[in-house]
Amino acid sequence: xxxxxxxxxxxxxxxxxxxxxxLMTALTIAFVVLxxxxxxxxxxxxxxxxENYSREIRIVTYIDPALPPEDIExxxxxxxxxxxxxxxxxxxxxxxxxxxxxxxxxxxxILAGLGEDFLPSTLEIEVTGTMYNMGxxxxxxxELTSLPGITDVYYGKEWVERLRQxxxxxxxxxxxxxxxxxxxxxxxxxxxxxxTIYLRRNELETMRLVGATNFFIRGPxxxxxxxxxxxxxxxxxxxxxxxxxxxKTQVNFPGFIRFFSPIFLPIPVVTGIIAGSIILCAxxxxxxxxxxxxx
Amino acid sequence: xxxxxxxxxxxxKSYEQDLTVLEDINLRIxxxxxxxxxxxxxxxxxxxxxxxxxxxxxxxGEVWVDGINLKRLSNSKIPxxxxxxxxxxxxxxxxxxxxxxxxxxxxxxxxGIKKSVIEQRVDQVLKSLGLExxxxxxxxxxxxxxxxxxxxxxxxxNDPLVLLADEPTGNxxxxxxxxxxxxFNEISARGTTVIFATHNQELIRSTAKRVIILDQGxxxx
Numbered sequence: 001x002x003x004x005x006x007x008x009x010x011x012x013x014x015x016x017x018x019x020x021x022x023l024m025t026a027l028t029i030a031f032v033v034l035x036x037x038x039x040x041x042x043x044x045x046x047x048x049x050x051e052n053y054s055r056e057i058r059i060v061t062y063i064d065p066a067l068p069p070e071d072i073e074x075x076x077x078x079x080x081x082x083x084x085x086x087x088x089x090x091x092x093x094x095x096x097x098x099x100x101x102x103x104x105x106x107x108x109x110i111l112a113g114l115g116e117d118f119l120p121s122t123l124e125i126e127v128t129g130t131m132y133n134m135g136x137x138x139x140x141x142x143e144l145t146s147l148p149g150i151t152d153v154y155y156g157k158e159w160v161e162r163l164r165q166x167x168x169x170x171x172x173x174x175x176x177x178x179x180x181x182x183x184x185x186x187x188x189x190x191x192x193x194x195x196t197i198y199l200r201r202n203e204l205e206t207m208r209l210v211g212a213t214n215f216f217i218r219g220p221x222x223x224x225x226x227x228x229x230x231x232x233x234x235x236x237x238x239x240x241x242x243x244x245x246x247x248k249t250q251v252n253f254p255g256f257i258r259f260f261s262p263i264f265l266p267i268p269v270v271t272g273i274i275a276g277s278i279i280l281c282a283x284x285x286x287x288x289x290x291x292x293x294x295x
Numbered sequence: 296x297x298x299x300x301x302x303x304x305x306x307x308k309s310y311e312q313d314l315t316v317l318e319d320i321n322l323r324i325x326x327x328x329x330x331x332x333x334x335x336x337x338x339x340x341x342x343x344x345x346x347x348x349x350x351x352x353x354x355x356g357e358v359w360v361d362g363i364n365l366k367r368l369s370n371s372k373i374p375x376x377x378x379x380x381x382x383x384x385x386x387x388x389x390x391x392x393x394x395x396x397x398x399x400x401x402x403x404x405x406x407g408i409k410k411s412v413i414e415q416r417v418d419q420v421l422k423s424l425g426l427e428x429x430x431x432x433x434x435x436x437x438x439x440x441x442x443x444x445x446x447x448x449x450x451x452x453n454d455p456l457v458l459l460a461d462e463p464t465g466n467x468x469x470x471x472x473x474x475x476x477x478x479f480n481e482i483s484a485r486g487t488t489v490i491f492a493t494h495n496q497e498l499i500r501s502t503a504k505r506v507i508i509l510d511q512g513x514x515x516x
Binding site: 002003005006017202203205206207208209210211212213214216 | 348374376377378389391392401405406
């Protein structure tokens, strides 16, 4: 014997009887999930962008011109021993000059009068996969700076760090919106349930008197909550996808991120947001019933 | 009476320190018995029924129903107890947005009984109460007497051990009240224990059933 075949039709008949309130709840959930989703999408893409550029980080160390050429091999050996260094390449002054010549092929005049050895020789350092995190690169940079024979270290930290700071800030905003989403959902769903309970208090009272279990009474409300979560978050994800597709064609990315192609939230994240909304709404519904179900 | 179906031992019910609604109630009701609970308004009749149906818990004393001590019955088990009892209320307590059939079927649906069984049984009960042609109608379109018959149908559809009625004729005229009374007599004749709370002396005088008189929360006869 199972009461489930009676709970499902009761859920739909309850929702039909209280259409407006359920619609408003679903739309409110949709709105909040949309904002949460948008923030997650921005964070996700900023994080990707930062990751991409972090992978291209090369640490460039400038070798002291006074360092005798025979000591350069020793310096290379010392650098290679440092944690996080994957590979190094010694770029001599002449190689550096040749690179510049290639870069300024059309404006050779810029280099006129400069000797082939005006650039210091450098060591170009590739870092290992685990070093992409900025927090881990900093100690390596300090160690390099302290090595005798190295005058300066450059790793394009400013813009990569700014990107990371933006990603971290967006993550904070996403958490804040997540909290707002949680509170709004709790407030809206619990009020809808309470309103429904109030409107149908006589019916629920009668059900209790004829021997309905809490599961039988609570079931349709929890299902209603789950449906509201599903409809609200589903609508939000659809709207977010439409917004994303629209913005992708409208926004021109500036400068160095011109070649970055933003992507929509991955399926597991979308599924997670929808599943989370369903679980949250169902839980709030179940809790809102608790007071009423006390015998 | 060897083993009573319902037994109350020194039962008290109070809401606040000064408001005692039931006081030292001792009562034994046997299987198949028809008992009237009589007394003026506020005598404690409804509370007594509520205590038996476990809508209210007694403050002191023991209430036994079919061998179950209600004091020890957990909240989660109460629905299962109620399924073995039928209750008819003065205000019918029918659900307005359900048809006659659906109202009666509700008592069986909460037990998880199969739809085909419910359809057969509800049709049978509605037919026996002369409500077959009204089964698709909503309660607001029925007369008071008809609504009370639907309430009785809902209470007996699960073949309860005991049928509790709280002023079931209170909202009906004399003719309709007599109809409902004879309906309860029929149900009792089939072996169901009936506890019928009423303040209507006329109704009691017309039968020769056992009468328990309550006054200010105490049994006085």
